[in-house]
Amino acid sequence: MASHPLLVAPPEVLLKPISVPHRLLLGPGPSNLAPRVLAAGGLQMIGHMHKEMYQIMDEIKQGIQYVFQTKNRLTLAISGSGHSALEAALFNLLEPGDSFLVGVNGIWGQRAAEIGERVGARTHPMTKDPGGHYTLQEVEEGLAQHKPVVLFLTHGESSSGVLQPLEGYGELCHRYQCLLLVDCVASLGGAPIHMDQQGIDVLYSGSQKVLNAPPGTALISFSDKARDKIYSRKTKPYSFYLDIKLLANFWSCDDDKPRTYHHTTPVIGLFSLRESLALIAEEVLRLPTVTTVAVPAGYNWRDIVNYLIDHFSIEITGGLGPSVGKVLRIGLLGYNATRENVDRVAEALKEALQRCPRSQL
Amino acid sequence: MASHPLLVAPPEVLLKPISVPHRLLLGPGPSNLAPRVLAAGGLQMIGHMHKEMYQIMDEIKQGIQYVFQTKNRLTLAISGSGHSALEAALFNLLEPGDSFLVGVNGIWGQRAAEIGERVGARTHPMTKDPGGHYTLQEVEEGLAQHKPVVLFLTHGESSSGVLQPLEGYGELCHRYQCLLLVDCVASLGGAPIHMDQQGIDVLYSGSQKVLNAPPGTALISFSDKARDKIYSRKTKPYSFYLDIKLLANFWSCDDDKPRTYHHTTPVIGLFSLRESLALIAEEVLRLPTVTTVAVPAGYNWRDIVNYLIDHFSIEITGGLGPSVGKVLRIGLLGYNATRENVDRVAEALKEALQRCPRSQL
Ligand SMILES: Cc1ncc(COP(=O)(O)O)c(C=O)c1O
Ligand SMILES: Cc1ncc(COP(=O)(O)O)c(C=O)c1O
Secondary structure: OOOOOOOOOOOHHOOOOOOOOOOOEOOOOOOOOOOHHHHHHHOOOOOOOOOOHHHHHHHHHHHHHHHHHOOOOOEEEEOHHHHHHHHHHHHHHOOOOOEEEEEOOHHHHHHHHHHHHOOOOOEEEOOOOOOOOOHHHHHHHHHHHHOOEEEEEEOEEOOOOEEEOOOOOHHHHOOOEEEEEEEOOOOEEOOOOOOOOOOOOOOEOOOOOOOOOOOOOEEEEHHHHHHHHHHHHOOOOOOOOOOOOHHHHHHOOOOOOOOOOOOOOHHHHHHHHHOOOOOHOOOOOOOOOEEEEEEEOOHHHHHHHHHHHHHHEEEOOOHHHOOOOOOEEOOOOOHHOOOOHHHHHHHHHHHHHHHHOOOOO | OOOOOOOOOOOOOOOOOOOOOOOOOOOOOOOOOOHHHHHHOOOOOOOOHHHHHHHHHHHHHHHHHHOOOOOOOOEEOOOOOOOHHHHHHHHHOOOOOEEEEEEOHHHHHHHHHHHHHHOOOEEEEEEOOOOOOOOOOHHHHHHHHHHHOOOEEOOOOOOEEEEOOOOOOHHHHHOOEEEEEEEOOOOOOEOOOOOOOOOOEEEEOOOOOOOOOOOEEEEEEHHHHHHHHHHOOOOOOOOOOOOHOOOOOOOOOOOOOOOOOOOOOOOOHHHHHHHHOOOOOOOOOOOOOOOOOOOEOOHHHHHHHHHHHHHHHHEEOOOOOHHHHEEEEOOOHHHHHHHHHHHHHHHHHHHHHOOOOOOOO
C-alpha cells in the first residue's frame, strides 16, 4: 500500500481544553438539563442491542405513551432532532401524489410544507399571518376542497407564541378520511395534550424543551389508522434510517418478530431521555412554555438579546421566520420554570431596557 | 377547552432508578467512552446557536479534516448515526434515474444499494461473497458497463472483517466521471485513510467506534467535485434534515452567508465528539479495529458470545448479514485497544471454549 505524508496537521484549537460557559437558557429551547438528566449523560456506554438497553427503550416507550396520553403500540423515539421526527412522519405517511394539507401560521408549518413538497406530495398550505390559529370551520373548508390524506397542525407555534386548539380536529379529519399530524415540540408538558381522546393520529415532540433532555432524540407515536396507512404503502419511504416499519421492529412495537439491528441508537441520549420522562412520571407537569413578548417600540430586539447574554448569561431569543424582528421569546421550560428564573429574567430585561439604545419614535 | 381524564397512568418502571451495567465493549462498536469523552457528556447545555457552540463546531470541522486528511471546506458532523451520514451522502449525490454502482461484499454495501433504490437511482450491485474485496480491474469493468455517477465502497467491512484497498480507486473513478463514496465507519483510526491523496470524493464515519464517542453524530466530508454535483442538482433532496446545502450554511462551510437556524444539533453529543477528536489530535492513532475470527468447528457462536457477557461482562458479537453464524467479531476500538483488554478477551474465550457445548464433528 502506498504510504502518504500527512497533509493536514493536528489542529491547534483541539489541543486546548473545551470551553463551555454556564448559561441560564430561557430561550424557546434547548433548556437547561435537570440534574438527574445531566447525571445520565455522564454514564458509561452499553451496547445498543444489550438487553438492558432494550429494557430502557421499553421504559422510554411507556414514558412517551404517558406524556402523550396514548395507548398506541407504535410509539418510539427517533434518533434525531424534532425535524427528523417530522420527516419520519411525512416520509412514512405520504406517497408521491398524495394530497397534504398544512396549517402555515409560522415557521413550523412552512417546514412541513417544504418537506411535503420534497417528497412529491400535492401540498396545500393554508397560509395565515403569524399569531393566528385555525378554526374548525377553516379546517373543514380545506378538507372539503383538497381531500388530503394528512393534515399538519402545530400545537405550540413557538415562532409566534400561538396555541392551536385541538378539540374536535381529529374527529373532523376522520370524517374526511384524513389523518391528523400534530407538532407538540414546544407545547408538550406546557399545555395539556391527550393524543387518543383528541383523535390525533401522529404526534411528535423533541427532547430539548420541557423535557429538559439534550437535543438529539425525538418522541413519536402513531395511531392504528396511521399505522394502517404506513403498512399499506405501495412504495418504500425514501429513508431507510427513518423507515417506521423497520424502527417498529427495533423498538419492539410489533410484538411477534425478534429485534434485528437497524442502526446504532444514541445510547447516552436515550439514557437522558429516559430520565427526563421519569421526572415527568414523578410529577405531572403543567407549565407555561414559550412566552412571546412584543419588542418595545423603538428598540432593536438584537440589542436586548445581546444585553442579556453578555451581562447576565441569560439566553432569550428573537422571533423566527415570519415573527423575526417583532417579538422576544422567553422560554420557561420544565426544570427552568421557576419563580426565581422569572424574577431573574424580569430584572435583566428591566436593566436592558434602560441601557439599550432607543430610537426616536 | 374540554378537559380529559388521564387515560394512561405514570408507568411504574419509570419510578425505579435507571439500570446500566458496567461492560467492557469489545464488539465492533459502540466502544467504551474514553474518560475525557465521558466527562464531556456530563456538561451542562448551551444553545445550539451560541457563539461558543459555533466555536466548538469549527473545532470539530478541523478535527474531521485532520482525521480524514482533507482540506475540503465542506466538512461537518451529521446529527445522526452512521446510517444517516450514508443517507446524507446518497440523498444529496443522487437524483432519480442516476446510475449508482455499489460494492456489495457485506451488509454495508447491501444498505447502500437499498438506499440507492429507495431514492430512485438505477442501482447496480457488484455482489461478492463476504470476505472478498474489489480489485481495480473489477471496478473498472463496473464503471465502463454502468457509467455510474457514484461508486460506493466500504473501507472496513465490519460484517466480514475485510479491508478494501483504496489506492488508485479515486483516480480510476474520475477517469470515468464518477464520484467515489467511501464508508470508513469501522476503519477510521484503525487503517490509514488519506481522503485528498486517495481521491475520495465523499467520506463518512461514525462517532462510536475508534473515536470512543457516544453514537448519535457522524463525520462527513465532500470534495469540490462532489460539492459541484450537489450544487448543480435539478431537484431538491428528499430530506430537509440532511440537505447538505442547508447544513453547509449552518456549519459555516460556505463562508459568505451568515448562519441561519436549520435544526437543533445534538449539543452534548457534539461536546463529546469534539473531545474524541481532540484525543486523536493529541496522539496519532493507528490501531487495529475489528478482528474477525472463524467460529471454531462444532460451536454455536451464540453460546460463546453469551458466555462472555454473562461470565465476564465482555461484549463481543457474531457476524452480521452475510457473515451471520460464520464468524465472531472482536473490536478493539481506540481507548479499548489495550494489551490488557486483549489478554482479558483471550482468557475469556479460552474458558468459553472449555465450557460451551460442542457438537460431534
Ligand atoms: C414547535 C417546534 N417544532 C419543531 C421544532 C424543530 O425541532 P428541532 O430544532 O429539534 O429539529 C421546534 C424547535 O424549536 C419547535 O419549536
Ligand atoms: C462499516 C460500517 N458502516 C456503517 C455502519 C452503520 O453505522 P450506524 O449503526 O451508526 O448507523 C456501521 C455500524 O456498525 C459499520 O460498521
